[in-house]
Amino acid sequence: MNLIEVVNCYKTYNNGVTAVADLNLEIEKGEFVFVIGASGSGKSTLIKMLYREERPSKGKVIVGGINVAKLRNSKVYKLRRKLGIVFQDFKLLPKLTVYENVAFALESLGMKETEIRPKVLKALDSVGLKEKIRSFPNQLSGGEQQRVCIARAIVNDPKLLICDEPTGNLDPKISKEIVDILDKINKKSGTTIIMATHDKEIVNKMKKRVILLENGVLAEDNMKGSYKAHESN
Amino acid sequence: MKAIRILGRAIRDSFKSVFRNFSLSTAAIVCSSITLILVSVAMILSYNVENITKNLEHELTIVVYLNKETTEEQMNELKSSLENMENVDSYEYKSKDEWRLEMKNSSETLNSTLEYLEENPLLDSFIVRVKDVEHLKETSQEILKNDFVSSADYGEGMTENLISAFKVIEKVTIIVVIALILVTAFLISNTIKLTIFSRRNEIEIMRLVGASNISIRLPFIFEGLILGFLGGLIPVIFTIYGYVLLYDHFNGYVFSQLIELVEPFNFTIYISMILLGMGCIIGMFGSYRAVRKYLKI
Ligand SMILES: Nc1ncnc2c1ncn2[C@@H]1O[C@H](COP(=O)(O)OP(=O)(O)OP(=O)(O)O)[C@@H](O)[C@H]1O
Ligand SMILES: [Mg+2]
Numbered sequence: 246m247n248l249i250e251v252v253n254c255y256k257t258y259n260n261g262v263t264a265v266a267d268l269n270l271e272i273e274k275g276e277f278v279f280v281i282g283a284s285g286s287g288k289s290t291l292i293k294m295l296y297r298e299e300r301p302s303k304g305k306v307i308v309g310g311i312n313v314a315k316l317r318n319s320k321v322y323k324l325r326r327k328l329g330i331v332f333q334d335f336k337l338l339p340k341l342t343v344y345e346n347v348a349f350a351l352e353s354l355g356m357k358e359t360e361i362r363p364k365v366l367k368a369l370d371s372v373g374l375k376e377k378i379r380s381f382p383n384q385l386s387g388g389e390q391q392r393v394c395i396a397r398a399i400v401n402d403p404k405l406l407i408c409d410e411p412t413g414n415l416d417p418k419i420s421k422e423i424v425d426i427l428d429k430i431n432k433k434s435g436t437t438i439i440m441a442t443h444d445k446e447i448v449n450k451m452k453k454r455v456i457l458l459e460n461g462v463l464a465e466d467n468m469k470g471s472y473k474a475h476e477s478n
Numbered sequence: 479m480k481a482i483r484i485l486g487r488a489i490r491d492s493f494k495s496v497f498r499n500f501s502l503s504t505a506a507i508v509c510s511s512i513t514l515i516l517v518s519v520a521m522i523l524s525y526n527v528e529n530i531t532k533n534l535e536h537e538l539t540i541v542v543y544l545n546k547e548t549t550e551e552q553m554n555e556l557k558s559s560l561e562n563m564e565n566v567d568s569y570e571y572k573s574k575d576e577w578r579l580e581m582k583n584s585s586e587t588l589n590s591t592l593e594y595l596e597e598n599p600l601l602d603s604f605i606v607r608v609k610d611v612e613h614l615k616e617t618s619q620e621i622l623k624n625d626f627v628s629s630a631d632y633g634e635g636m637t638e639n640l641i642s643a644f645k646v647i648e649k650v651t652i653i654v655v656i657a658l659i660l661v662t663a664f665l666i667s668n669t670i671k672l673t674i675f676s677r678r679n680e681i682e683i684m685r686l687v688g689a690s691n692i693s694i695r696l697p698f699i700f701e702g703l704i705l706g707f708l709g710g711l712i713p714v715i716f717t718i719y720g721y722v723l724l725y726d727h728f729n730g731y732v733f734s735q736l737i738e739l740v741e742p743f744n745f746t747i748y749i750s751m752i753l754l755g756m757g758c759i760i761g762m763f764g765s766y767r768a769v770r771k772y773l774k775i
Binding site for chain 1: 479480481483484487679680682683684685686687688689690691693694
């Protein structure tokens with residue numbers, strides 16, 4: 246079954262830049278997909294449409310049965326609850342501890358305190374940060390901070406985990422650790438993962454499905470892809 | 479249950495925020511306090527003026543003296559025309575003999591003078607009460623149009639001037655109060671705007687994880703409400719204390735027995751409730767405006 250369907254999708258920004266053109270994609274439940282392409286090729290735009298930060302200008306983007314193009318602003322939260330999102334800049338709250346940062350997500354959904362605690366501990370455990378729950382973000386390394394973000398993104402058991410260059414700020418060794426955590430989540434819970442990246446090594450090592458964008462157009466879609474598939478970067 | 483939790487967290491967050499932005503919150507609270515004190519003064523004033531006016535209006539009458547030769551027919555004509563006049567509330571006939579009796583009783587000298595005269599020099603009259611003292615003059619002029627009416631006098635002077643002065647004061651305060659309400663709402667709105675900016679990271683994350691719009695907005699609305707409510711507390715104390723003191727000072731009357739103050743209870747209690755209610759509404763209005771403008775969903 247397809248978790249994501251993109252049909253004849255175009256995205257033109259107000260300034261006239263067409264970031265995505267005539268895109269067609271199907272992503273099944275449980276897949277792990279890399280989205281690659283040169284800077285400005287439309288990776289982030291595609292990702293933003295998946296969580297309805299941007300609306301497609303034309304065509305359909307269906308995520309978990311919800312047509313994002315038609316989703317009203319006031320109903321966006323219904324889509325977001327099914328997703329987890331991880332960014333290059335971590336977006337952690339500096340005044341909250343690791344535990345509180347993860348719990349914050351569930352608190353703002355109005356969940357019960359007694360329900361929140363086990364979920365947060367489980368999420369932090371699965372990213373290997375159980376010992377650091379009382380630390381503040383500025384006491385953590387970049388890799389650890391990104392793991393907190395992953396914990397926050399998966400704490401509500403989303404069907405889909407969207408990552409926009411999650412390793413963009415990290416060195417190769419730490420990057421590999423992060424991707425291994427994502428891979429583990431994908432295998433263990435069957436969470437679908439979409440990750441936009443520039444990281445050649447990781448893409449080549451992981452041997453996952455790779456979607457290549459060139460100027461907003463789908464250039465390649467390989468089930469066991471590698472970064473060698475294109476030389477534009 | 480979930481709604482209650484969201485509400486509880488919103489209230490908790492809004493209290494935190496009020497204390498976190500202490501100086502801004504204080505400015506907003508002081509401003510709404512000043513506004514509401516003025517509102518309180520305006521309400522106390524206008525309610526008292528209304529009360530006094532009502533009392534005075536009852537005292538203010540037009541005394542219509544008829545010419546000596548007035549016939550029965552003309553008298554009936556006057557009666558029916560009085561009945562048709564819009565501003566006439568009631569009238570009563572007072573004959574010259576009644577006047578004479580009243581005068582005799584009122585003073586010794588008048589008594590002896592009137593005794594000395596063989597014929598009663600006084601005139602028959604009508605005493606007319608009006609509905610609206612502001613049109614006293616017009617009404618008396620209209621009555622005077624009848625040529626058998628010798629005069630139509632009313633209490634020109636102090637009371638009338640006092641009432642119109644009160645009414646002017648009332649209008650001015652209403653304008654000042656409306657202006658101040660707008661300023662306060664703006665100040666609260668500005669405070670909320672700054673809180674929204676200071677918490678934009680939290681808001682962004684709440685959006686990303688799928689917090690509903692209402693649970694994102696609620697803390698800010700509450701914050702405005704709390705600011706407005708706190709701004710109402712000082713005026714309430716001011717109103718109750720101040721008015722009781724004022725009332726006791728004047729023993730309930732100002733200038734004369736005619737000008738009677740409204741009793742402090744439950745009058746001040748009602749005003750206090752109105753003040754708190756207004757504080758909350760102004761606060762919520764201010765924060766709603768900020769949320770609409772700066773917290774786009
Ligand atoms: N909000 C925006 N308004 C206008 N144009 C935009 C906006 N966001 C992106 N673009 C433009 O759309 C194109 C695609 O941008 P996008 O961010 O999707 O690329 P990307 O593949 O994520 O690049 P990078 O690898 O540098 O992150 C670029 O030309 C960019 O300038
Ligand atoms: Mg990007």
